Amino acid sequence: MTVTGMNHFTVLADQLEQTVDFYKEILQLEEGYRPPLGFPGAWMYIGGAAILHIIAGRPLPEDRAGVLDHMAFSATGLSAIVEKLKSRGIEYTLRQQKESNTWQLFCFDPSGAKVELDFDPSEPAPA
Numbered sequence: 001m002t003v004t005g006m007n008h009f010t011v012l013a014d015q016l017e018q019t020v021d022f023y024k025e026i027l028q029l030e031e032g033y034r035p036p037l038g039f040p041g042a043w044m045y046i047g048g049a050a051i052l053h054i055i056a057g058r059p060l061p062e063d064r065a066g067v068l069d070h071m072a073f074s075a076t077g078l079s080a081i082v083e084k085l086k087s088r089g090i091e092y093t094l095r096q097q098k099e100s101n102t103w104q105l106f107c108f109d110p111s112g113a114k115v116e117l118d119f120d121p122s123e124p125a126p127a
Contacts, residue, residue: 016056070114082126
């Protein structure tokens with residue numbers, strides 16, 4: 001067996017609608033086809049590939065992060081995403097990696113999953 005790539009992440013949500021909205025509005029993922037699995041949830045897509053499965057209707061662990069520390073996405077439009085986060089009152093941390101100068105933005109989705117967005121160092125710092 002050889003692993004050939006990442007298929008998808010799954011996050012548990014106690015606020016399905018708000019969680020789907022977060023990934024649609026902030027990260028611009030698209031909600032797409034999800035087979036009838038017998039429990040509530042959504043599949044989020046990028047470029048026709050399902051990369052995030054949101055599952056609702058299950059109890060969330062007391063420690064929301066569990067053993068998965070965070071999920072990271074490559075992104076563009078740093079200033080625009082910062083404005084979206086600010087307009088929704090979503091707290092975030094922004095830093096630049098040493099040496100590479102890649103911008104790293106960290107925030108949490110409505111159910112407590114930690115999200116990292118990585119931006120090219122050429123993107124201007126947000127206002």
